[in-house]
Amino acid sequence: MLSVYQLFGVNSKEQFADLISAKDHQDIIRQHRSELIASRIYPFALLFAILVPIWGVLDLIFLPAEVSIQFLIMRLASGIVFFALAYVTKKIRIGMKRALTSLMLMLMVPTLFYQFSTPLIDKVELTGIADILIHLYGLLPYVVIASLALFPLTLKEFGLFAVILTALSSWGLYRADGSDLTMLLVQVWLLLVILGVSMFSSLQQVRYLISQMVKASYDGLTKLLTRRAGMDIMESLFRATGLQQSNFAVLFIDLDKFKNINDTLGHDAGDEILRQTSKALSSCIRRGDAAIRWGGEEFLVLLPHTEASSAKNVVQRIMETGLAQLPDGTPVTASIGMAELVEDHAASWKELVELADQRLYKAKQSGRAKCICPDSTELHFPKLETAV
Numbered sequence: 001m002l003s004v005y006q007l008f009g010v011n012s013k014e015q016f017a018d019l020i021s022a023k024d025h026q027d028i029i030r031q032h033r034s035e036l037i038a039s040r041i042y043p044f045a046l047l048f049a050i051l052v053p054i055w056g057v058l059d060l061i062f063l064p065a066e067v068s069i070q071f072l073i074m075r076l077a078s079g080i081v082f083f084a085l086a087y088v089t090k091k092i093r094i095g096m097k098r099a100l101t102s103l104m105l106m107l108m109v110p111t112l113f114y115q116f117s118t119p120l121i122d123k124v125e126l127t128g129i130a131d132i133l134i135h136l137y138g139l140l141p142y143v144v145i146a147s148l149a150l151f152p153l154t155l156k157e158f159g160l161f162a163v164i165l166t167a168l169s170s171w172g173l174y175r176a177d178g179s180d181l182t183m184l185l186v187q188v189w190l191l192l193v194i195l196g197v198s199m200f201s202s203l204q205q206v207r208y209l210i211s212q213m214v215k216a217s218y219d220g221l222t223k224l225l226t227r228r229a230g231m232d233i234m235e236s237l238f239r240a241t242g243l244q245q246s247n248f249a250v251l252f253i254d255l256d257k258f259k260n261i262n263d264t265l266g267h268d269a270g271d272e273i274l275r276q277t278s279k280a281l282s283s284c285i286r287r288g289d290a291a292i293r294w295g296g297e298e299f300l301v302l303l304p305h306t307e308a309s310s311a312k313n314v315v316q317r318i319m320e321t322g323l324a325q326l327p328d329g330t331p332v333t334a335s336i337g338m339a340e341l342v343e344d345h346a347a348s349w350k351e352l353v354e355l356a357d358q359r360l361y362k363a364k365q366s367g368r369a370k371c372i373c374p375d376s377t378e379l380h381f382p383k384l385e386t387a388v
């Protein structure tokens with residue numbers, strides 16, 4: 001029998017939970033989802049900012065003046081809101097809250113337009129093109145609900161949009177044709193069917209986005225973030241920490257004599273060491289920190305809101321836990337360079353990584369198996385035979 005997971009195209013409880021709520025979404029997924037929402041709002045908002053007021057000319061030509069003038073005022077007001085939305089979403093990187101608020105506003109405009117146009121439409125008896133024009137307004141609630149399908153929303157977000165928009169639309173339909181109960185039920189039923197299809201499409205977009213992001217953002221061998229994803233994260237983290245003048249520590253880690261491991265034990269053994277190292281790094285950092293596979297045997301650990309003294313504790317923990325072991329039990333060591341935003345007065349994340357890299361180089365030059373900190377102090381791996 002088809003399970004709920006299969007129905008939604010996911011394989012596990014965790015993946016399903018990611019469709020229900022954005023609570024556990026990684027920053028990078030949050031960021032891309034908000035960018036996708038904003039990038040889809042922008043062209044529509046811009047198009048509507050132009051078309052909605054212009055359409056008023058048709059109203060002026062075909063509808064009686066008492067109705068067309070009021071429509072024109074509503075159209076101009078809607079055009080201003082759409083223009084403002086296009087202006088806000090043009091930047092794309094606006095964050096999740098603003099993206100969702102912009103979407104809600106964009107969908108509220110036609111919903112409210114429908115609410116206000118209903119009593120005006122009731123006033124007039126029309127034929128021909130005017131009748132067609134007036135009937136087009138009746139389609140607004142369905143168009144609004146259907147357009148939700150264009151946006152990657154979680155079930156919770158979709159639910160919020162659906163409740164508000166369906167309630168308003170149903171109320172509008174009731175006011176337009178409330179006397180005919182059968183007709184009203186059919187209309188609300190149609191609204192709910194469109195809502196169901198939109199919801200499915202919206203959730204599938206979230207699923208697709210997450211699966212694509214996971215593929216693009218996580219290294220196949222180590223399951224750590226890729227360099228590209230790491231750079232994206234630093235870009236947004238640095239912007240945030242830079243604004244708040246908050247601490248932000250970076251560890252640049254390079255395994256020692258890794259070429260020897262490959263040469264003596266083989267590439268597969270080398271891969272296994274990389275996997276063990278990533279597991280060890282992930283186990284030593286908190287949620288909110290990030291471990292990145294920067295290159296072959298190079299790793300970057302990002303510690304947001306962490307000053308150098310606390311970052312030293314993380315390094316101690318990594319050194320005590322151990323990164324990996326060779327098949328004979330020999331621990332693998334690394335050279336580490338630490339940099340910290342405030343202490344190093346770094347102006348960009350690139351400068352911070354560059355400083356960490358320079359200290360890593362110093363650690364290599366001065367004997368390996370150590371970390372060099374911003375205040376030039378050194379932390380050492382426990383004194384054991386170094387790798388190979």
Ligand SMILES: Nc1nc2c(ncn2[C@@H]2O[C@H](COP(=O)(O)OP(=O)(O)OP(=O)(O)O)[C@@H](O)[C@H]2O)c(=O)[nH]1
Pocket residue numbers: 221254255256257258259260262266267268269270271274295296297364368
């Ligand atoms: N097994 C394996 N090896 C890799 C991978 N990526 C890079 N390497 C190897 O990592 C080694 C890095 O060697 P070097 O840059 O010379 O550095 P090192 O031997 O670690 O020496 P030091 O850094 O000076 O301590 C090279 O032999 C690469 O082929 C990978 O995905 N798997």
